[in-house]
Amino acid sequence: xxxxxxxxxxxxxxxxxxxxxxxxxxxxxxxxxxxxxxxxxxxxxxxxxxxxxxxxxxxxxxxxxxxxxxxxxxxxxxxxxxxxxxxxxxxxxxxxxxxxxxxxxxxxxxxxxxxxxxxxxxxxxxxxxxxxxxxxxxxxxxxxxxxxxxxxxxxxxxxxxxxxxxxxxxxxxxxxxxxxxxxxxxxxxxxxxxxxxxxxxxxxxxxxxxxxxxxxxxxxxxxxxxxxxxxxxxxxxxxxxxxxxxxxxxxxxxxxxxxxxxxxxxxxxxxxxxxxxxxxxxxxxxxxxxxxxxxxxxxxxxxxxxxxxxxxxxxxxxxxxxxxxxxxxxxxxxxxxxxxxxxxxxxxxxxxxxxxxxxxxxxxxxxxxxxxxxxxxxxxxxxxxxxxxxxxxx
Amino acid sequence: xxxxxxxxxxxxxxxxxxxxxxxxxxxxxxxxxxxxxxxxxxxxxxxxxxxxxxxxxxxxxxxxxxxxxxxxxxxxxxxxxxxxxxxxxxxxxxxxxxxxxxxxxxxxxxxxxxxxxxxxxxxxxxxxxxxxxxxxxxxxxxxxxxxxxxxxxxxxxxxxxxxxxxxxxxxxxxxxxxxxxxxxxxxxxxxxxxxxxxxxxxxxxxxxxxxxxxxxxxxxxxxxxxxxxxxxxxxxxxxxxxxxxxxxxxxxxxxxxxxxxxxxxxxxxxxxxxxxxxxxxxxxxxxxxxxxxxxxxxxxxxxxxxxxxxxxxxxxxxxxxxxxxxxxxxxxxxxxx
Numbered sequence: 001x002x003x004x005x006x007x008x009x010x011x012x013x014x015x016x017x018x019x020x021x022x023x024x025x026x027x028x029x030x031x032x033x034x035x036x037x038x039x040x041x042x043x044x045x046x047x048x049x050x051x052x053x054x055x056x057x058x059x060x061x062x063x064x065x066x067x068x069x070x071x072x073x074x075x076x077x078x079x080x081x082x083x084x085x086x087x088x089x090x091x092x093x094x095x096x097x098x099x100x101x102x103x104x105x106x107x108x109x110x111x112x113x114x115x116x117x118x119x120x121x122x123x124x125x126x127x128x129x130x131x132x133x134x135x136x137x138x139x140x141x142x143x144x145x146x147x148x149x150x151x152x153x154x155x156x157x158x159x160x161x162x163x164x165x166x167x168x169x170x171x172x173x174x175x176x177x178x179x180x181x182x183x184x185x186x187x188x189x190x191x192x193x194x195x196x197x198x199x200x201x202x203x204x205x206x207x208x209x210x211x212x213x214x215x216x217x218x219x220x221x222x223x224x225x226x227x228x229x230x231x232x233x234x235x236x237x238x239x240x241x242x243x244x245x246x247x248x249x250x251x252x253x254x255x256x257x258x259x260x261x262x263x264x265x266x267x268x269x270x271x272x273x274x275x276x277x278x279x280x281x282x283x284x285x286x287x288x289x290x291x292x293x294x295x296x297x298x299x300x301x302x303x304x305x306x307x308x309x310x311x312x313x314x315x316x317x318x319x320x321x322x323x324x325x326x327x328x329x330x331x332x333x334x335x336x337x338x339x340x341x342x343x344x345x346x347x348x349x350x351x352x353x354x355x356x357x358x359x360x361x362x363x364x365x366x367x368x369x370x371x372x373x374x375x376x377x378x379x380x381x382x383x384x385x386x387x388x389x390x391x392x393x394x
Numbered sequence: 395x396x397x398x399x400x401x402x403x404x405x406x407x408x409x410x411x412x413x414x415x416x417x418x419x420x421x422x423x424x425x426x427x428x429x430x431x432x433x434x435x436x437x438x439x440x441x442x443x444x445x446x447x448x449x450x451x452x453x454x455x456x457x458x459x460x461x462x463x464x465x466x467x468x469x470x471x472x473x474x475x476x477x478x479x480x481x482x483x484x485x486x487x488x489x490x491x492x493x494x495x496x497x498x499x500x501x502x503x504x505x506x507x508x509x510x511x512x513x514x515x516x517x518x519x520x521x522x523x524x525x526x527x528x529x530x531x532x533x534x535x536x537x538x539x540x541x542x543x544x545x546x547x548x549x550x551x552x553x554x555x556x557x558x559x560x561x562x563x564x565x566x567x568x569x570x571x572x573x574x575x576x577x578x579x580x581x582x583x584x585x586x587x588x589x590x591x592x593x594x595x596x597x598x599x600x601x602x603x604x605x606x607x608x609x610x611x612x613x614x615x616x617x618x619x620x621x622x623x624x625x626x627x628x629x630x631x632x633x634x635x636x637x638x639x640x641x642x643x644x645x646x647x648x649x650x651x652x653x654x655x656x657x658x659x660x661x662x663x664x665x666x667x668x669x670x671x672x673x674x675x676x677x678x679x680x681x682x683x684x685x686x687x688x689x690x691x692x693x694x695x696x697x698x699x700x701x702x703x704x705x706x707x708x709x710x711x712x713x714x715x716x717x718x719x720x721x722x723x724x725x726x727x728x729x730x731x
Binding site for chain 1: 407408409416533543545548556629634639643673674678679681682699706
């Protein structure tokens with residue numbers, strides 16, 4: 001019935017000849033398998049929620065509908081991610097890409113597929129500082145802040161907790177290295193001491209040797225810049241088992257509901273950071289996600305915002321083509337204009353269609369700076385009673 | 395004096411206990427490889443996947459038991475499920491042997507054909523396991539997690555360095571001890587065991603003495619499957635079950651078997667511990683040990699680590715190369731490859 005209704009509406013619009021309504025395809029490239037696979041289903045569902053909202057409103061480009069097309073970035077395998085993106089662009093003919101998630105594969109897709117085909121991509125979760133100065137032809141944006149900022153925030157938290165020395169381990173990829181460097185330089189400039197900065201490989205069965213080396217270097221806390229479904233979890237487990245460390249500092253890759261449950265009591269009292277705000281938008285998004293049956297986790301809100309920004313930019317450009325919309329992303333994201341919260345996408349489309357300006361605030365208080373990345377609001381997490389709780393916002 | 399005890403605690407916690415557990419797991423795996431090499435005379439590359447298959451069945455059955463609330467107090471429930479896993483692994487290898495290896499035996503193919511055949515079998519098992527349980531981490535360890543924790547040890551001894559001893563580590567060592575003793579008793583004291591050794595030493599002579607080759611092969615496969623399942627389950631309980639990790643385990647297991655002497659069961663056990671302890675001891679950072687032993691304030695700035703932990707697997711490779719160059723038959727004079 002709904003379909004019939006929709007097609008009737010579409011037909012009416014077509015007949016009235018307002019605009020050429022089309023079916024806009026948007027690629028959703030996230031690591032549905034791999035080290036952050038516990039986060040990606042909620043991320044994709046959030047992005048698709050924004051697309052559905054726009055589709056249902058019938059106000060995009062004179063009644064166009066939006067169809068998401070999913071692709072698996074695997075988070076770690078650049079070749080597989082590039083192939084998935086290539087398929088979406090050349091065979092599914094997506095207009096733009098919401099993704100990718102992990103920094104390494106995002107960089108690979110940007111250089112090999114997005115720039116080659118002139119496709120805009122907005123990543124909800126790639127946080128490597130290296131992406132800030134990557135050649136992008138103005139095609140790359142992210143609703144997640146660079147880790148250069150996260151390193152600063154995490155170092156501040158360590159300092160405030162009175163930590164004087166810390167051991168640091170990171171997952172051996174772009175994300176881990178960039179973040180580790182940022183944490184180290186910020187913490188040391190605040191007078192702290194990083195006793196060791198050692199990489200760990202993901203996907204091993206046993207991390208007792210790695211933890212042995214970290215334990216010998218010493219430190220009051222262990223900073224684990226890894227992934228919660230992968231080596232990061234193994235390192236924490238081994239560190240707790242051998243009694244090497246009791247407290248852990250956890251950057252965003254380690255924040256997710258599954259980790260405190262998997263580790264148990266031992267993680268209580270550890271703390272971390274994840275992009276997030278206490279803005280009105282965050283609460284609205286949470287309610288919306290709950291109603292849609294989505295278990296919002298880390299980066300779900302960023303995903304919603306990334307998809308919303310793409311669609312608003314299309315409306316502003318009066319075209320679903322990447323070449324046209326790439327110049328409009330910054331305009332719809334930042335002031336001046338009417339502030340837009342989650343769930344108000346229909347209103348925003350209307351304002352833009354009427355020639356007005358919008359300032360998309362969304363679920364994460366989006367403010368794009370520099371080459372198009374989020375300025376960076378962080379939520380300080382405290383693991384309490386086997387749950388991630390919010391200590392405060394920074 | 396306390397410094398000495400602190401050093402001992404440190405070394406026990408980070409080298410001895412993990413080394414014993416890991417060495418036991420390697421020894422069990424290497425025994426299976428060495429048995430197959432001794433009897434069928436080829437390197438069975440599917441052994442890692444066989445371990446994973448047996449462990450997978452154990453995990454599936456453990457879930458059934460856990461869902462019904464059956465457990466054995468402080469010990470992991472997986473122990474009850476172990477016989478089921480062994481049975482499944484035995485069935486799998488016997489079917490494989492009938493369908494694949496028996497054909498090559500009847501044609502008296504050279505070992506390299508078997509070896510390539512076992513590679514194909516490996517890929518098949520690989521797919522089968524992922525098809526049934528998927529590629530992800532599975533943890534089924536339940537029961538008491540520690541025999542004693544680092545904190546308990548510190549409170550008891552008053553030392554600054556703690557020792558933690560996990561139930562699964564203790565269990566691994568005990569189970570290995572039992573399995574290895576039983577295996578050696580079987581090989582040395584029973585008639586079937588002796589006929590297997592005779593067959594391994596000299597095939598023609600054994601055949602002349604009336605040893606039934608098909609029976610020997612059958613028993614060798616059953617033993618290898620049993621040992622593989624025990625090794626895999628112990629590794630999975632102690633660390634984590636992930637199919638890909640069992641594939642990676644193949645390298646240290648083969649290194650153990652070759653270092654000890656291929657075809658020599660005692661060599662496999664010794665080789666397992668040699669590889670495990672060198673992997674751990676060479677990549678360990680000795681900074682704190684020196685700090686305790688040296689005079690006050692002499693703690694070195696560096697980590698005093700011979701090799702970064704990234705090179706753990708390289709250690710097995712290097713030992714393997716040295717052994718093959720210096721003593722190709724391995725420590726216990728096994729067969730040369």
